[in-house]
Amino acid sequence: MGRLEGKITLVTGAGNPRGLGAATAQRYAEEGAFVYVTDLDEGGAQGVADAIRAAGGQAEELAQDVTSEASWDEVFAAIESGHGRLDVLVNNAGIAILKPLEQLTAADWEKQNKVNLDSVFYGTQRAVALMRKVGEGGSIVNLSSIAGLVGVTMCGAYAAAKGGVRLFSKVVAMECAAEQIRCNSVHPGMIETAMQDVARSDNPEGFKQIVGGIPMKRMGSPLDIANMNLFLASDEANYITGCEFIVDGGVTAM
């Protein structure tokens, strides 16, 4: 019996096969969940869902722009007509606009917060409404970052969004705890995905130095985050809500 047997789950931003969302969707399916795989990149979402089905898992791809409330409504309409319930939401979709303060524009700030923070509000509000209607609890896993915990240069807008995700998660946890709807945030350090490609190609030497400064001397893998997301989605985490989970090879312990 899988650790998520029978659970209906939704992972946003899961259409990049190298990303944290795809790794999470794959782990969830391996453990018996039905996974809605959503992404702005419709073809990407289909590819990840196809791979899950080819491996014997259960998945359905949906095109979704997490910055659009109408798009969230369409996704939840599909979930309600397909299964009538949602047990787990992973708010994973995100972008990183990394610039020093003097170069950040108001448009950068707005876009960064729209994709990484407003989306978490839109999704969480709808998930909680459906979970309350079903009345059997649920788990919401919000992807923050170590940049949502400590100061990281170039991360002005990104950190504001990720810090917002951290505290928003705690408020949701407080408002929903009595109904057994849990909400936690996950804080990855440097993980080997497409998100790190730009930083690496912009300044290969500097990038090497940063990785050398990680206590474990290496970047994390998407599976490291997927396994944390799996634990938080599972009944093993039944008494855990309003907490923050750091997966960073020791960076924030320094």
Ligand SMILES: NC(=O)c1ccc[n+]([C@@H]2O[C@H](COP(=O)([O-])OP(=O)(O)OC[C@H]3O[C@@H](n4cnc5c(N)ncnc54)[C@H](O)[C@@H]3O)[C@@H](O)[C@H]2O)c1
């Ligand atoms: N990789 C890291 O080192 C790292 C570190 C800390 C936090 N995170 C966070 O983890 C999450 C996943 O990051 P990743 O490294 O897998 O990124 P990624 O760039 O590999 O994947 C992000 C996915 O989100 C999708 N997306 C972007 N905008 C969207 C939108 N408006 N609607 C729907 N989907 C959209 C993209 O198409 C992509 O498939 C993000 O929230 C990121 O901020 C990543």
